[in-house]
Amino acid sequence: MSETNNTTDIAIIGAGPAGLSAAIYVQRAGKKSTVFESMTVGGQIVNTPEIANYPGIKKVSGFEFSMGLYEQATELGAEIIYDEVADVKRVDNSSDMANHYSYRIRTGSGKVYKAKAVIIATGAKNRHLGIDREEELLGRGVSYCATCDGAFYKGKDVAVNGGGNTALDDALFLSNYCNKVYIIHRRDEFRGEPEKLELLKTKENVEFVLNSTVRELRGEKSLEEIVVSSSVQGNKQDDVQASDQVAGERIINVQGLFIAIGQVPDNIRFADLVELDKSGYIIADESCKSKTPGVFVAGDTRTKNVRQLTTAAADGAVAALGACEFIK
Incomplete structure (x- = not known):
């Protein structure tokens, strides 16, 4: 990403399997991807002791799998920015629109980036029991x-x-x-x-x-x-x-x-940009297109029947190719 104007072709929010798969496909299509991640590369899968259901790989730890995705994406030129995305807005500035930078991404650190298309691949966070002292005893049992x-x-x-x-x-x-x-x-x-x-x-x-x-x-x-x-x-x-x-x-x-009672999406910050269902998942079909042109959704964060590692990677590929087609 340029240090002078912080622009990129496709901004990818989330560096889990869906986000990193998207970055790989974007880079291979000759476009520039910038991946924003506030936590750990790999998402939830990084903590899995053993993956044994990914086609072509008999057994691998979640950490090893995640590092493989990370290395493949970065070797192709994808940029990883460790910062939380606070919000994403469509740009109405005429100069930005003329350059096709349709979206403005603001991070938690206050930095602003511009992108021609956006892929939201934020996954989901751990669901809590919601009982007394759960937060108090976190890390102490x-x-x-x-x-x-x-x-x-x-x-x-x-x-x-x-x-x-x-x-x-x-x-x-x-x-x-x-x-x-x-x-x-x-x-x-x-x-x-x-x-x-x-x-x-x-x-x-x-x-x-x-x-x-x-x-x-x-x-x-x-x-x-x-x-x-x-x-x-x-x-x-x-x-x-x-x-x-x-x-x-x-x-x-x-x-x-x-x-270990499942995950919940963390998409309220995108509520003005995309449509959410009653559970907070971003509504998108198998094309991974949201209701907003140029905004795509990949992985566990979108509405879908099956949430698996393989489907996350597939979503990443579909969203990336759709985004690349959008910015042609």
Whole structure:
């Protein structure tokens, strides 16, 4: 990006799999891409211990996969700017319009950039339980990333809250280090991959607490125990043996609680630019076009039925090619 006028062909907001894939395709099309990232390159996938469902790659860590995308994009000439995008606005300045710089991007540090097209690939952030003391105990027993914080709980008792692939991955990872791992899920069936569930069944230090929700966090300076509310007795999924408990409350002594109940989009800052659905996702079809000409959407942040690593990468390619066509 030019130091004098901060202009680029296509601004990409988010350096996860969708954003970096978009950058690769933009660069290969002979255009200039600038990627804005406020956190870590790779997005949520960077914390995944093992990726085994990406075509052509048998097994790779999320970190290795993310670094591969980053290196490929930057070697092709993509620029990464580590700054949060505060807002994006259409430009009505005649000189900017004449140069086809239709969008102005303002960052959290106060810098302003201009782009001919924009790809929003902000992904989603961790969903919180929304219970008392959750924020207070963050980093002192409460975590949203097992691979980041799991090592601190070696030999201790922990709980994982959730029923999807992330929760199962977290439980598998923690079972190798922790004395005891409780898997707390509000239903009696898991959404995660059956293979992961089968492997968890073989772990002697894993206990399933089904049809249950975490209601309370207790502890003075750090987490000491959680209060779990159960709605049924004799929970079971196939041959998953759940803890025997009566309907009501149960106190579980744990030093760590890893919350893995999904993600939510962070798109309110784009509400004046694109159309959001009731959950906050940007409305766009498989063309990745938003309602605003020149603004494209890629990855988990858009409305879609399937949110996977492969679909994020595919969205990045589709959005990039669409944006390149738009600025011809």
